[in-house]
Amino acid sequence: MCAQEYTEGDRNNPYSFDDYLFVKSQFNFYRDDEFFHALLKKYAGSEFDKIDAELKELSDKVSYRWRDLADEATRLENRVRCTIIQHYDAYNHRIDRIKRAAETEHLEKEIFNLGLFDPKRNTAWSRFAKMFLLYELGEVGVMCPVACTHGMVWLMQKYEDELSSEAKSCLTAVRDGINGDYSLGSQFISEIQGGSDVPANLVEAVYEEAGGLDGISNCWRLYGQKFFCSAMQADYAIVTAKPKNIPSSTKVAAFAVPAWLPGNKEKEIRNSYTIDRLKQKLGTAELPTAEITYNGTVAYPVGPYEKGLADVVGVVLSLSRLHISFGMAAGGLRAAREAILYAQFRTAFGVPIASFPLMMNQINDLKHAVMRTTAGAFKLYSEFIHFNENLISGIRELQQLDDMEERKRRFRLRELIMLCKIAVADEAPALIRLAISFFGGHGIMEDFIALPRLHRDSMIMELWEGPRNVLLAQIHRDLQRVAEWYSAEDFIKDMLEGAEKSIIEPLAKKFARIISHDTLLRSDEITLNICKDWQELSTEIVRVYQEQALVELDYEEKPIKFSKLYRKFKKRITERKEEELLIPI
Numbered sequence: 001m002c003a004q005e006y007t008e009g010d011r012n013n014p015y016s017f018d019d020y021l022f023v024k025s026q027f028n029f030y031r032d033d034e035f036f037h038a039l040l041k042k043y044a045g046s047e048f049d050k051i052d053a054e055l056k057e058l059s060d061k062v063s064y065r066w067r068d069l070a071d072e073a074t075r076l077e078n079r080v081r082c083t084i085i086q087h088y089d090a091y092n093h094r095i096d097r098i099k100r101a102a103e104t105e106h107l108e109k110e111i112f113n114l115g116l117f118d119p120k121r122n123t124a125w126s127r128f129a130k131m132f133l134l135y136e137l138g139e140v141g142v143m144c145p146v147a148c149t150h151g152m153v154w155l156m157q158k159y160e161d162e163l164s165s166e167a168k169s170c171l172t173a174v175r176d177g178i179n180g181d182y183s184l185g186s187q188f189i190s191e192i193q194g195g196s197d198v199p200a201n202l203v204e205a206v207y208e209e210a211g212g213l214d215g216i217s218n219c220w221r222l223y224g225q226k227f228f229c230s231a232m233q234a235d236y237a238i239v240t241a242k243p244k245n246i247p248s249s250t251k252v253a254a255f256a257v258p259a260w261l262p263g264n265k266e267k268e269i270r271n272s273y274t275i276d277r278l279k280q281k282l283g284t285a286e287l288p289t290a291e292i293t294y295n296g297t298v299a300y301p302v303g304p305y306e307k308g309l310a311d312v313v314g315v316v317l318s319l320s321r322l323h324i325s326f327g328m329a330a331g332g333l334r335a336a337r338e339a340i341l342y343a344q345f346r347t348a349f350g351v352p353i354a355s356f357p358l359m360m361n362q363i364n365d366l367k368h369a370v371m372r373t374t375a376g377a378f379k380l381y382s383e384f385i386h387f388n389e390n391l392i393s394g395i396r397e398l399q400q401l402d403d404m405e406e407r408k409r410r411f412r413l414r415e416l417i418m419l420c421k422i423a424v425a426d427e428a429p430a431l432i433r434l435a436i437s438f439f440g441g442h443g444i445m446e447d448f449i450a451l452p453r454l455h456r457d458s459m460i461m462e463l464w465e466g467p468r469n470v471l472l473a474q475i476h477r478d479l480q481r482v483a484e485w486y487s488a489e490d491f492i493k494d495m496l497e498g499a500e501k502s503i504i505e506p507l508a509k510k511f512a513r514i515i516s517h518d519t520l521l522r523s524d525e526i527t528l529n530i531c532k533d534w535q536e537l538s539t540e541i542v543r544v545y546q547e548q549a550l551v552e553l554d555y556e557e558k559p560i561k562f563s564k565l566y567r568k569f570k571k572r573i574t575e576r577k578e579e580e581l582l583i584p585i
């Protein structure tokens with residue numbers, strides 16, 4: 001490693017970031033990360049060797065070529081152009097064509113062609129491990145569609161036997177792929193009058209016997225506006241709407257909606273809806289998020305009409321919430337790693353900045369926070385896998401389970417998904433900001449490091465899939481609904497099992513006091529205080545859960561060392577060159 005040498009009065013300042021760039025750019029997200037290995041080893045069990053080999057192969061792409069594609073798509077000068085809509089073609093045909101950066105389209109194709117949700121290509125753990133690795137890239141305009149597709153597949157699978165043949169072909173396209181190509185799913189729930197209040201949805205579904213202009217008769221058609229439609233480039237969406245003229249017409253049902261009817265994608269004739277506008281967002285710039293109007297859009301029901309809300313919240317949104325927890329953990333691991341390496345490389349006042357006690361504390365805090373968040377995410381996901389990756393739609397469905405242990409454990413999973421989503425989404429922007437601070441002024445530079453992008457994207461996670469208040473209110477309501485068979489105190493004790501009694505008991509008591517307060521909707525002083533306590537306690541509970549996950553991992557940390565990695569990567573390159581020379585021509 002070349003030491004930086006300066007001579008007073010030397011006009012040709014030799015300072016260079018090259019050594020840092022070398023180490024950062026050579027780091028292989030999976031191969032060089034022992035913590036990731038340890039987690040996978042613990043959780044994937046007998047599948048470890050197979051997944052390890054698959055991840056090594058994938059990581060060779062993710063860590064280098066895909067990382068560069070992701071960076072390129074949102075370079076400052078590309079950002080305003082990375083999602084564009086063209087409403088009409090030259091011949092006055094409404095086409096609503098979405099254009100994105102070629103890099104994003106390329107990434108999307110490669111990532112979707114991993115067949116993440118195809119049971120022939122992936123198991124529960126290989127799917128999770130690959131998604132975790134991919135999230136180290138950030139959202140990149142692809143991981144939101146991955147999360148949405150996950151939710152769509154899981155909801156449709158739940159009702160696979162009852163789906164119409166048209167709906168079944170949507171499922172086949174997103175899950176099993178057609179000729180090796182996998183389609184994307186999305187989820188359109190939020191409307192202009194409120195995203196939190198899904199029961200207030202106004203989009204209508206009407207069963208129409210007469211044929212439409214598209215030549216289809218005897219089908220459900222959607223009318224109305226959806227106001228936050230991400231992954232607008234997707235081929236299919238799960239959409240919530242209220243079906244008219246049926247007994248439960250005030251309730252929200254779930255529909256699978258193709259973006260184009262069969263044969264119309266090539267002609268750019270959308271399924272009777274317009275994309276009115278693409279949103280201009282703080283983060284996830286590569287992801288087209290649109291406002292759309294349905295005007296007779298053909299839609300296929302998924303599940304019972306009256307269960308749409310429970311299904312969408314319990315399965316589709318819960319899965320997206322899980323994604324936020326482990327996705328932000330993965331992004332955090334990368335942000336911390338790159339920042340800590342920089343702190344070891346950079347010097348100030350003649351010493352590496354990582355050796356200042358103020359920095360040492362911050363490095364330790366950052367490192368520990370991302371490790372506990374990641375350990376917590378793996379532990380949470382292992383619960384999901386424990387139940388064969390099946391989620392229960394709502395409390396009513398849960399109460400049909402006679403086995404009380406299973407009922408409680410499934411309930412804990414439901415609530416933990418919300419708790420972890422809130423805590424991780426809240427903490428992530430702060431952790432990335434801390435990581436940015438290690439770079440001083442360079443941390444703010446868009447072309448110096450990916451952290452400004454990760455920071456902007458992390459701000460979105462707070463709002464996606466239910467903002468904090470909405471989830472806190474939901475958990476409070478859920479605990480009250482199950483009070484007869486699951487006390488608030490026992491819930492906390494079970495959830496934090498393994499942690500010290502002296503930590504669990506006060507939390508359980510505080511939690512029980514909050515849940516016993518009848519409502520969070522009154523604006524009296526007691527309720528205001530309860531709300532404040534609940535907000536703080538929710539974070540504390542998750543911290544203990546994550547700390548416990550880290551203890552259970554029993555990982556003996558080997559801190560990353562810039563100089564050691566520098567030597568390792570130099571050696572790796574030399575060995576590779578030697579190997580190449582040995583290949584007979």
Ligand SMILES: Cc1cc2nc3c(=O)[nH]c(=O)nc-3n(C[C@H](O)[C@H](O)[C@H](O)COP(=O)(O)OP(=O)(O)OC[C@H]3O[C@@H](n4cnc5c(N)ncnc54)[C@H](O)[C@@H]3O)c2cc1C
Binds near residue numbers: 189193196230464
């Ligand atoms: C970039 C981006 C992409 C998105 N993509 C999609 C998508 O693809 N599909 C989709 O369906 N939606 C999408 N959304 C919408 C997102 O899910 C909503 O923004 C979210 O659900 C909140 O709805 P809202 O924006 O209407 O806020 P509101 O519902 O108006 O809420 C505003 C505030 O009020 C608070 N609040 C609401 N109810 C309560 C309560 N009971 N107690 C206390 N506080 C409360 C909330 O916490 C929030 O802070 C996206 C959002 C963003 C930012």
